[in-house]
Amino acid sequence: MMDPSMKKKPSGQPVRMAGIRRSTLKRIPTLAAGYIMLLLLALFMMGPFLWLLSVSLMPGTNVFAFPPAIFPTFIKFDNYVEVWSFIDFPKFIGNTLIITGLGLVLNIVLSLSTAYPLAKMRFKGRSLVFTILVSTMIIPSSTALVVHYLTISWFNLLDTFVGIVLPSAVSVFNIFLMRQTFMGIPDDIRDSGKVDGASEFRIWWQLMVPMVRPGIAVIALLEFMSYWNSFLWPIVVLNDPAKYPLASALTYLNGQFSYNFGWIAAGTILSVLPIIIVFLFTQRYYMEGISGAVKG
Amino acid sequence: MRRRTLASDALPAWSFMAPGLLVIAVFVLFPIVYSIPLALTNYSVLGETKYVGLDNFTRAFKDDSFVTSLKNSVLYIIVVPVLQLFSILMAILVNSRIPGIQAFRTAYYIPVVTSMVAVALMWNWLLSQNGVVNYILIELGLTNEKIGWLTSSATALYVLMFITLWKGLGYYMMLYLAGLQSIPSDLYEAAIVDGASWTQRVRHITVPLLRPYIFFCTLISLMGAIRVFDEMFVLTNGGPGTATLTSSLYIYQQGITQLNYGYASALGLIVSVIIGAFSIIVFRFNRRGGVNPY
Numbered sequence: 001m002m003d004p005s006m007k008k009k010p011s012g013q014p015v016r017m018a019g020i021r022r023s024t025l026k027r028i029p030t031l032a033a034g035y036i037m038l039l040l041l042a043l044f045m046m047g048p049f050l051w052l053l054s055v056s057l058m059p060g061t062n063v064f065a066f067p068p069a070i071f072p073t074f075i076k077f078d079n080y081v082e083v084w085s086f087i088d089f090p091k092f093i094g095n096t097l098i099i100t101g102l103g104l105v106l107n108i109v110l111s112l113s114t115a116y117p118l119a120k121m122r123f124k125g126r127s128l129v130f131t132i133l134v135s136t137m138i139i140p141s142s143t144a145l146v147v148h149y150l151t152i153s154w155f156n157l158l159d160t161f162v163g164i165v166l167p168s169a170v171s172v173f174n175i176f177l178m179r180q181t182f183m184g185i186p187d188d189i190r191d192s193g194k195v196d197g198a199s200e201f202r203i204w205w206q207l208m209v210p211m212v213r214p215g216i217a218v219i220a221l222l223e224f225m226s227y228w229n230s231f232l233w234p235i236v237v238l239n240d241p242a243k244y245p246l247a248s249a250l251t252y253l254n255g256q257f258s259y260n261f262g263w264i265a266a267g268t269i270l271s272v273l274p275i276i277i278v279f280l281f282t283q284r285y286y287m288e289g290i291s292g293a294v295k296g
Numbered sequence: 297m298r299r300r301t302l303a304s305d306a307l308p309a310w311s312f313m314a315p316g317l318l319v320i321a322v323f324v325l326f327p328i329v330y331s332i333p334l335a336l337t338n339y340s341v342l343g344e345t346k347y348v349g350l351d352n353f354t355r356a357f358k359d360d361s362f363v364t365s366l367k368n369s370v371l372y373i374i375v376v377p378v379l380q381l382f383s384i385l386m387a388i389l390v391n392s393r394i395p396g397i398q399a400f401r402t403a404y405y406i407p408v409v410t411s412m413v414a415v416a417l418m419w420n421w422l423l424s425q426n427g428v429v430n431y432i433l434i435e436l437g438l439t440n441e442k443i444g445w446l447t448s449s450a451t452a453l454y455v456l457m458f459i460t461l462w463k464g465l466g467y468y469m470m471l472y473l474a475g476l477q478s479i480p481s482d483l484y485e486a487a488i489v490d491g492a493s494w495t496q497r498v499r500h501i502t503v504p505l506l507r508p509y510i511f512f513c514t515l516i517s518l519m520g521a522i523r524v525f526d527e528m529f530v531l532t533n534g535g536p537g538t539a540t541l542t543s544s545l546y547i548y549q550q551g552i553t554q555l556n557y558g559y560a561s562a563l564g565l566i567v568s569v570i571i572g573a574f575s576i577i578v579f580r581f582n583r584r585g586g587v588n589p590y
Contacts, residue, residue, distance in 0.1 A: 037389060042403045045466070048418045049406065051428060055421075066426035066442075114316030117309035124306060129313070135572070136324045143564030146551045147327035147334075167323040170316045173516065180508065184478060200308040218474060222467075229411035232529070236552075247411040254417060261421075268414045275409045283402060 049272070056080070056265035063261045079266035086263070087253060089246075089270060095161075096245040099234070100227040103165045107223045108216055110170035111178045116204055118175070119182030120190055133172045149236055163237045165227075174219050181215030182208065221282050228275050246271045328568075335562035341555040352562030362563060364538045365546040366570070368453060372521045372542065373574070375457045379517055380510065382461070383468030388498070390469065391476045401473070405466035412463070416530035419459050420446065446532060449539035456527045456540055464520075468513050475509035476502065511582040518578060522571050543567045 054072040055061050056079050061069055083089075117123065118130060148167045157163030185208065193203035209216075231247035238244060241252065253267050335352055339345045356362050390401050407415065422428045423445040430442045445455045479501065487497050503510075525544040528534055534541035534549075543563065551560030 031394065034389070034392070034394065038397075038400045041386070041389075042400055045407055045462070046403050048422055049410075051422070052418050063421045064424060064426050066431070068426060068428050068431050070428060070431075110316040110319060113312045114320075117305070117312045121305040121309040123309040126309070129317070132325070133320070134575075136320065136328065143331050143547055143551065143561055144324075144327040145548070146557055146560065147330050148323060151322065151326065166319070169319045169323075172320065172324065175316065176512065180512065200312075204312070214474060218470075221470075225409040228409075229413075231411065231413055232526075247413050250411070250413050254413070264417065268417055272410050272414055276406060279405065279409050280402060283398075283405070 052265050053269055055261060056269050059262045061261060079262035080270065083253075083263045083266045083270065087249065087267065091242070092244060092246045092249045093274060095243055096228055096247075099161050099164055099230075099245050100224055102161060103168060103227040104220055104223050106165060106169040107171070107174055108219055111174035111219055112209055112212070112216070113204075114170060115175045115178035116182055116208060119179045120185075120187070120208070133175060136172055145233070145236065148233075152237060158237060159239045159243070160237075161243070164230075164234050167233075168226075174223070177219060178212065178215050181212040185211050217282065221279070224278065224282065225275060331561040331564055334558055335565050337558045339558040345558075348558070352559050353566070355559065356563055356566055361538055361541060362543070362546055365534075365541045365543045366567070368539075368541060369522050369524065369543045369567070370570070371453065372457060372460075372524050373518060375460050375521050376514060376517050379461055379464055379468060380514055383465050383513070384472050384506070384510070386465060386469040387472035387476055388502070391473055401470075404469055407463045408466040408470075410463075412526040412530055415459065415463055416527070419462075420531060423455060447536055449536045452532055452536060452539045456524075456531065459527055459531070460521070460524065464517070468517065471513055472506065472509055475506045479505045507582075511578070515575060515578050518574055519571060522567070522574065 051070060054070070055063060057072050057075045057077070058069065059076050059078040118126060144167075152158055152163045152167070155163070155166075157166065189207055189211070190203055193207050198207070228245070229247050230245065231251055234243075234245050234248045235251075238248075241249075244252070250267060250271050254264055257263050336347055336349060337345050338348045338351075386404060390397055390404070424430075425442045425444050425447075427445075429445065430439075433439045434442070443451065445451050483501050483505075484497060487501060492500070523544050524542050525548065528540045528542055528545050529548070532540045534545050544567070547560050547563045547567070550556045550563060
């Protein structure tokens with residue numbers, strides 16, 4: 001369909017570069033308007049966090065005083081030191097990491113394997129499986145909570161990390177997302193693998209999976225945040241608060257020290273920081289995956 | 297020819313899907329199936345469990361709290377079109393290569409990765425009577441009085457919708473961005489060569505090729521809106537009164553707090569039927585919308 005020579009960088013690049021240089025002057029107002037919109041949006045999305053940060057850095061601030069303190073007038077790390085010694089943060093972060101890691105691996109592998117045939121293979125019952133999967137998306141999670149609790153207790157998995165992860169080891173949402181990604185890959189690739197005599201597993205693992213890296217990155221990203229932030233189900237499953245992940249521990253902190261705004265603000269910032277740092281890393285991978293897929 | 301392909305793919309297909317479908321069967325299908333017999337009983341922690349027929353369903357529609365919660369859940373759908381429109385616009389805005397764009401994308405995504413506990417805590421303070429939001433509105437001259445955004449039944453549900461929107465924008469923006477970047481840049485380059493304007497490019501390239509993403513995102517945000525739970529669970533617990541009581545929260549209160557498993561299952565089934573009806577509408581809408589490019 002496409003002339004292979006058009007894909008080559010050297011022939012395409014210089015033309016586009018020249019076009020941009022010529023129109024740079026014309027683009028300045030558009031660019032300025034773009035940056036203003038980007039900045040206003042950034043203030044809207046980040047403002048609350050910056051304010052929380054400033055509350056956490058000013059020990060003794062009353063968030064219910066009027067007019068409220070918006071910008072920090074002084075900076076002290078007392079809240080962080082006090083909260084870190086009161087709550088065993090490294091342990092809760094460790095718990096969260098185990099739960100999140102287990103959930104990520106299961107979700108990526110299972111959605112890759114389940115979505116692949118739905119997108120690329122022709123077999124009897126494919127549309128039936130698809131219809132059943134679609135129809136399962138309509139059930140309110142709050143009814144499932146009761147049955148999940150019963151099921152996990154039948155499996156003797158109460159008070160374990162596996163018990164937290166298993167009900168969400170693969171989601172219909174991830175299968176759909178992965179199916180969409182697989183569908184974007186030309187059928188020729190699978191056919192050429194077959195012609196070369198590769199097994200179905202090798203075609204999947206060595207040809208198809210590397211091509212859906214953007215989809216894997218998206219699932220990794222979404223599952224990471226969902227496991228990191230889950231607080232309700234861990235509280236239901238775990239009897240031992242020492243096994244709590246960070247978000248569950250934070251609700252505990254909020255209930256215990258609701259009068260100490262600085263502590264809660266500092267604890268919240270501490271719980272949010274690791275996920276932001278890992279998000280930055282994942283996002284870079286995610287963008288690389290996309291550009292890699294476009295280039296490849 | 298076609299028949300042979302059908303037969304040869306069946307074994308590998310089912311082998312690939314088996315582990316995933318097993319998990320789905322136990323943790324997604326079983327709860328649905330099991331909730332039907334459960335809904336026909338009075339199963340709870342108190343008393344003897346027996347078959348009560350459709351009593352739970354007749355009770356549900358006489359239950360004022362449940363009817364109110366249904367209304368609130370359906371009203372919550374308002375958030376869906378607003379969320380999709382703004383996240384597509386944001387995706388288009390951040391789908392450029394200008395310096396620093398990566399930082400902006402990250403900034404917009406941070407509310408998504410933050411736990412609802414943290415978000416709730418922040419906005420609870422910001423939206424209090426003496427909070428920053430009232431302060432800014434008064435300074436800008438938009439209002440004279442301090443509004444108790446989450447404590448007034450007139451505003452509470454809409455304020456929660458706003459929080460849903462604020463927290464969800466980055467998520468859908470990222471999905472749409474992935475969609476935008478899957479569109480070959482050759483198409484745009486060809487259109488530019490042909491003299492197409494920005495609006496024409498959006499209308500004739502972006503929107504048609506983004507269609508499967510729009511369908512997908514609308515569907516999941518619609519289901520999320522009707523099933524909304526975390527926002528009211530953490531922030532208002534359904535209050536003031538029943539102003540922010542949604543069906544998921546009411547089912548949780550009946551099933552987990554009060555341990556009326558039978559009644560909660562019946563409520564869950566009613567809500568499922570309603571969500572099913574809305575999803576069918578979205579599917580029809582998508583089919584009528586023309587050819588799916590994927």
